[in-house]
Amino acid sequence: MAYVINKTDGTAFTTLQDATVNNDSSITLVGRNYIGYGEAQNENFLFLLENFAHNTAPSTPIAGQLWFDTNVNVIKVWDGDKWVEVGAAKLSGTPPVDPPTGAFWLKTPHNTLHTYNGSGWVFIGPETAEGFDTTRARSTTLVSDTAINHAAIELTVDGTVVGIVTGVPFRLGSTNTRAGFDQLDAGITLNSNTFIKGNLHGNADTASELQTTRKINGTGFDGTRDITITSSTTEPLRPGDYITGSSFNGSSDITWDVNATSANSIGTIVSRNAAGGFAAGLITANLSGELYGNVTATTGTSRFDVIQANSFVGPSLSGNAFSATKLRTARNINGVAFDGQDDITVPAAANTLTGISLATNVINSNLQQVGNLISLEVVGNILVNSNLTIASSGTNSSLTATRQLTITVDDGTDTSSIKIISPDVSVTAGTGANGALVPTTNGDVDLGKSNLEWDNVHANTFIGSLQGNADTATLATTAANIAGGAAGSFAYQTASGATALLPAGTAGEILHTGGTGGAPYWGSPAVADLIPGAYLNGTSYDGLASRQFDVDATSANTASKVVARDASGNFSAGTITANLTGNATTATTATNNVLKSGDTMTGFLTLHSNPTANLHAATKQYVDAATQGINPYWAGATTLANVQATYASFPTGTKVAFWNERVYNAPRNGNGGNATVYDRYKQTVQKQANGTWLTVG
Secondary structure, eight states: OOEEEEOTTSOEEEEEOTTOEEOSSSSOEEOTTOTTHHHHHHHHHHHHHTTTOBSSOOSSOOTTOEEEETTTTEEEEEOSSSEEETTOOEEESSOOSSOOTTOEEEETTTTEEEEEOSSSEEEEEOOOOTTSSOOEEEEEEEEBTTSOEEEEEEEEETTEEEEEEESSOEEBOGGGOOTTOSEEOSEEEEOTTOOOOSOOOSOOSOOSSOSSOEEETTEEEOSSSOOOOOSOOSSOBOOOTTEESOOBOSSSOOOOEEOEESSOOTTSEEOOOTTSOOOOSOOOOOOOSOOOSOOOOOSSOOOOSOOOOSOOOSSOOOSOOSOOSSOSSOEEETTEEEOSSSOOOOOOOGGGOOOSSOOTTOOOOOOSOOOOOSOOOOSSOOOOSSOOOOOOSSSOOOOOOSSEEEEEEEOSSOEEEEEEEOTTSOOOSSSOOTTOEEESSTTOOOSSBTTBOOSOOOOSOOOSOOOSOOSOSTTOSOOOOOSSOOTTOEEEEEETTEEEEEOOOOTTOEEEOOOTTOOOEEEOOOOOOBOOOTTEESOOBOSSSOOOOEEOEESSOOTTOEEOOOTTSOOOOSOOOOOOOSOOOOOTTOSSOOOSSSOOOSSOOOOSSOOOSTTSOOOHHHHHHHHTTEEEEETTOOSHHHHHHHTTTSOTTOEEEEEEEEEEEEEEOTTSSEEEEEEEEEEEEEEOTTSOEEEOO
8 A cells, every 4th residue: 555755834745656655745655565675774764864975955845954064064954945054043134033042144235243042132233333334443454664463453444444553663565555654653543534533541652731830940931932941940869877078059069978887886787898798787588599608606506408517516416317337226127237338138927028120049939819810830740639620811721732732531430531732743543533622441431421412513524434313304404315216206294203205196196285183195286277357358367378468448438448558648537536745747728727828817826825935936025024114215205304204193003115315514625615426225114113213224
């Protein structure tokens, strides 16, 4: 039975017939009982996982499908008309309606970016004054007249650069001149036609005049003219502490000296002598660096970090020394006296040893227990009085012999031995191959016991006779014969563990089953007739003679006939009742179909929803809603005040578009007057509930 594949909105996408596939989309839709469905289904999952990653867009996309464009490493979505980058900002003059939190909106024509925070649109940038030319601070790179790039910030108002901020001074090169600028200083350089008005704090490199006139020796000075200052002073300069000389009034030369000496003289400042030294009764200070000469401390405690000396003279020293020639008092180590002057040999108990190896001269030792041995080499025999366990911290353990390993078990009464032979040693007992597990004599060893059987025996080849029953015969490479029977006989099982042979039957007979518990037997075949039913022409078929059946079909509009196509692939019918998918082919003479080109409808066409793409047809409902409240452009309005006065009585939501005039006040012209520039631009406003008008475009 065919599948009807529906989209998420419930509309039918296609009807999928049994044992077929559909490739009308980017994934393969598999019909019931289609052979090889596994590859197609697994590839579908992989395509969806990688979002059809490719440098070419999918050829059969459907609305909502994602595609990872490997040309630019960007995810895109098919909107039913074109591929759109996911996450792209909405471009419009008015804010998008009902946006998700985090959505972006690029407001046109000002090209300012906004984001939606869940309750309103938040402006991101760039800074702009809507209705005017570029007005913002912009980072850029300027080239100097020495062809060196410099980082800069341009302060632009209505398209005119009024200031430039740089970190270093330089002169603009000819490749990026700016009107009103030549030499730029570190900091802010203003356009030559631009000024700063207001109070400034800080230092200026230069000033035309001082804001407040100051007096110098009684003469006023504002920086606009030169002044002359007399040499005499109004008050004398007098010497203070540790200065020798007379007061100075500027009328004559006076020499002053610092009252200093290198001798131990009270009331003077310390100066160095010709050798750089000086004398003092007592110096109290924290000393750092090297100290030369003798230090005598009669009282108190002196502390030093490191003391280095050729000899120490005194009654005693306390603290630790880095080294010593001998110990003051000899100490015993395991009963042997030691003062540090001579080497000694110390006997030690085994449990006190800390080394990692025994001396090579250790020959005999009765060890009760040995820890973990990394390796053990034995020249003679190893005698184990109890069990020998070989364990490994990994997954495998091994017991290695050079050429031949003999394992002997002796309980005191009976002895059993077995040899494991390496591949390059001839078998010396029993039969076997190189590297085999070989008994000492033929028949001396059993592999397992009657009451202790092996679970599975794996081998490439079994040589010799095998006794007992096999679960199946399918795993045997060959079988010499089945005992009993004759040529042409068939083997069958009569009971669990019992097999019999059925001789060949008479020529022409067929093999019949004997049912549950019954033996198979040969007999004549049972024959029944094949009888043609509805919509088939022919006589019954008994298998003894050839017969031909035909389908009772015709391409004509004939009752009780199966539909057949004529030589052109067509047929006729009175009425066809079915759900159709796909495109219907129209004819120029059709009376109930609308042609794709040049036809006329006598009734109304109802669309299922509002348009969502550029080339979609628009409904009257959509157009009415989009144009509601909009009046034609009002040529007589030149200001917002005109609009408010003329449309004061219009209801809330009214939109009015008109040509507005902008006025630019340019700098003074050559005649000293103001140059006024008028510009016209289209503006749309909408009336608000409180009677005000909001600019919407």
